[in-house]
Amino acid sequence: MNNTSQNSQTIAEKLADHFKALAYDTLSDASRTAIKRLLLDYLGVAVSGSQTESGKVAGMFAASTGGRAESTLIGGTERVPAMLAAFANAISSHSVELDDIDVLALFHFSPPVYSAALSTAEQKSASGKELLVSLAAGCEMMERLSKAANPSLRDRGYHTTPTCGTFGATIAAAKMLGLSAEQIVSALGLAGAQSCGLMEMYGPSMQKRFNPGPASRNGVTAASIAQLGFTGAATIFEGERGFLAAFTDQSFPEQLTRDLAQPYRLDIEFKPYSCARPIHNAIDCALEIRGKHSPDLDQIEHIGMARHPDWAHYHQNADPATYHEAQVSLPYSVAVALADGQALFAQYNNARLKEPLLKKLASLVSFSVDESLPRGVSCLMTVKMRGGAEYSAQIDYPKGSIQNPMTDEELRAKFDSLVIPVLGVERAAAIADRVATIEHCGNVRELMSLLQRGQGAGAARGGEKIDA
Incomplete structure (x- = not known):
């Protein structure tokens, strides 16, 4: 807990204390299950998306810039700096319109949050348990901010996935990097400095696919530079020129800190159809x-x-x-x-x-x-x-919603249909098995190494998914 009293803390300070204290043992069984189901779904969608035009260009960009080989380009052959892996993988996972959705159909959790968490997990050789905590924290942060800002944020022309996703990615990376509460406050401020994304994205271009990329990369950037001592504004949410004032005409700041002492319920919905x-x-x-x-x-x-x-x-x-x-x-x-x-x-x-x-x-x-x-x-x-x-x-409730859910068998069938054409039957099975027991994984790199083409047994031989 920061030295100031709870009542005098800013929203960012309250959130920082909350997320700093979040641990594997404090996650509910329901949250662990939801996060693992989404991990399987995300990886399948990202593998398939990596073979689309937008996924390939994003991967080429990430690989062309050089730097340390820290994190995997999903569906590719390269390892690149963590920030660039987060960027490219977020674009890939948004490129076939099969990524998850929140209950109000306003944003996608996994492209910004999961891409940031997995890239930093590889960078730090983190465990599966650490990954699950990071994912849960990032998803919670993203949804809390969406509830505080919408529908005004959307109605003003901002895209919730990148605008709120930058903060989710920041918290996911901050947990993975082990930031202190004070550093998390700064990271949230720096996330606000980088939050962006417009709804002017519909049309023949690839622009909609691009939006989660900067959000995920910026989250990793915010957490990484805060860890080095760069400070950010503690009033980033409620300040006179803060996020809520800048992005909304009407906001609900109480949603950011409501019931922080209670286990957070993550309602994640899945998409059986390849469209918005x-x-x-x-x-x-x-x-x-x-x-x-x-x-x-x-x-x-x-x-x-x-x-x-x-x-x-x-x-x-x-x-x-x-x-x-x-x-x-x-x-x-x-x-x-x-x-x-x-x-x-x-x-x-x-x-x-x-x-x-x-x-x-x-x-x-x-x-x-x-x-x-x-x-x-x-x-x-x-x-x-x-x-x-x-x-x-x-x-009223489409297939894949909380009220009309996809079963585990349906999610696995979706995963197989996306991964097998790219990586082969054996690799798809190995990835699914690793996800199912991810809490027992000592190093997330063991999972991510399975996501590269041409690595290990069972990889597809020359059989890439054809661009649409």
């Missing part, structure tokens, strides 16, 4: 109608999509030019779900965007606002057929 999470409800609607009614797609006259006001005006592009755009297009996602019965990365392929049936179905989607829908991501879909028949479905 608020679109998943619409995909589930399409799959329900397809499964129940098998509509003749050529006879569909109109597809009405009622959405909650929180997300009603997003994801409306009906004519995506690249797969990057398609992954944030609700009309295309509904079309491919109706046509294929799934919406995996293979469906978001540049070659498919001009298919006449998909273009026609996407053009039939119209949007409306329905304030009566119970959740921000809720969707009510109505399909009108020639001849007068109508089919409807409403989804």
Whole structure:
């Protein structure tokens, strides 16, 4: 505890004391399980994402800058400085739109937090138990700040994953590096100096994939330089020109320190479909109608999509030019779900965007606002057929949500589908086994060495995933 009384402490000082005291034995069983499930999911998504255009460019950038071989480029062949591994791996893990999501569909935990924690864990030869604590701390920090800043932060045009993720990555790295409470305060201040990320990212470019990269790298930077004695502002959250004042019109600072003495509940949701999470409800609607009614797609006259006001005006592009755009297009996602019965990365392929049936179905989607829908991501879909028949479905909790979860078997199947094409069957099994017992791992490098191509038995021979 800092020398000042609890009442006179800043928010950063209270958080620093809290996270400094966090230890493996203080984590609840539920948190340990959630963190390990997300670790498996993150690694699978990052391996697959490393083989995309954006993942490859990020890896090339990290490898081209030189420096100490400290941390693994997931899905690559190089080891690079920890900050650059965090940067590139965060981009890879956000490049196939299959990374985790919070319950409000505002941000992704793993790209900034897990990338920062794993890169610093390798740098310090940390144990699996230390890794789990670091991951739990980073995720908690990120979600607390999102709750304090949203929805205003999002509505003002800031992207929650990088803006809040910088702080999550900072706490994850600070725990891994063993910072004192005073150093953690400084690291949080320096995280605020580097927090960034705009929602002006939708379109044909790779920009959305880029956003978690600086957040993860900046978190490692903030913790590392604070460890060396660089000091930061203790009032970074509530100050007159602090994070909440700068990034929001309305904030809830009490969320940052609410119930610090209680075990933190991490609600992490997983994505079965390769697109933006608020679109998943619409995909589930399409799959329900397809499964129940098998509509003749050529006879569909109109597809009405009622959405909650929180997300009603997003994801409306009906004519995506690249797969990057398609992954944030609700009309295309509904079309491919109706046509294929799934919406995996293979469906978001540049070659498919001009298919006449998909273009026609996407053009039939119209949007409306329905304030009566119970959740921000809720969707009510109505399909009108020639001849007068109508089919409807409403989804409030999409597959992968807390209320409609993916099972361990489904998560493993997702992991295998992403990793086997890149690293092979034996390697995928070895990674999954190591994650399952990560708390008994003496050095996280043992896990990370399995994530490189061309290392050890079972690696795929010349069989990289093809770019979309």
